[in-house]
Amino acid sequence: MAGGVGTLLALAACGESAPAPVATAAQTSAAPAGPWTFTDDRGKKIELPRRPTRVVAQVGSAAALWDFGIRPVAVFGPHKLKSGEKDPQVGNVDITKVTGLGNVWDEFNVEQYIALQPELLVSSMYVKGTLWYVPDKSKDTIEQVAPTAGVMLTGQSAAQVIGKYAELAQSLGADLNAPEVSSAKARFEAATEELKKISATGLKVLMMSGGPDTMWVVNPPEYPDIVHLTQSGLDVVTPDKVDEGGFFQSLSWENADKYDADVILYDARTQALKLEEMMKKPTFAKLLAVKAGHVYPWRAEAPFSYQGYADYLEELVANLKKAGQES
Known part of the structure; x- marks a missing residue:
């Protein structure tokens, strides 16, 4: 598996550079300086030398982060209907401004994911330890590309889940005191x-x-x-x-x-x-x-x-x- 990841990374490096993330009014203007840490609902402490800006998220997580002012570079999971319109699950995310890595269950374009040079992947969890819409067949590869963060849904109240996404968004640079929030x-x-x-x-x-x-x-x-x-x-x-x-x-x-x-x-x-x-x-x-x-x-x-x-x-x-x- 490690050899396969290395090959994919090499191929990605030969391609075009990934697009830069888009800032919003609800994000702080400060540069992502200094170390970044976040402990997710698996009890996993993620530590990076600087705050991640290239975030990839499952559509539910992307919708939550978007409303707090964080703009993922890509999404996976149901985001586009057969008609071409947005799936309601993706909320206010502008799907014309993010890369879609997969639109149905068990679909995740790993090569495209690597090419985006992601710094963090975020997804909800219905079962602790299992990231929603991250396919079992490629989860080991995905985990090697960038750190992952999971937010637990089952057994929590909406207020608790919103609070966890707010905590994550703030750590990623969101301003929780922004007027819209x-x-x-x-x-x-x-x-x-x-x-x-x-x-x-x-x-x-x-x-x-x-x-x-x-x-x-x-x-x-x-x-x-x-x-x-x-x-x-x-x-x-x-x-x-x-x-x-x-x-x-x-x-x-x-x-x-x-x-x-x-x-x-x-x-x-x-x-x-x-x-x-x-x-x-x-x-x-x-x-x-x-x-x-x-x-x-x-x-x-x-x-x-x-x-x-x-x-x-x-x-x-x-x-x-x-x-x-x-x-």
């Missing part, structure tokens, strides 16, 4: 307070995802966004039995009425079954929340930034208020 944080906090008020009314919420033959009821403790909702007092259905892995309970559509709820939040990601398709499932269509029109999107992959979660929570609060008024 401060404003987004204030919106996030205000929306959370509104959510607490709505939660006190006792609305029960079911959060789910759909496939052609299966309805998945999500298990709240495993999702940072839902942990934030439940910590704010929202009554979210917890399945009485979860599948291996702990993330959800699989039900046939015939059993879609297993749990009662006033509101249903459905997975709005591109890979999930669309609401109009779920409405064709007789048992789902007969649910009281569905008949009442209290079915709203669950933004399962909102960027872990104050801006991303302000947008998410403001939409959710508006929908829950509507459901509460109509109940």
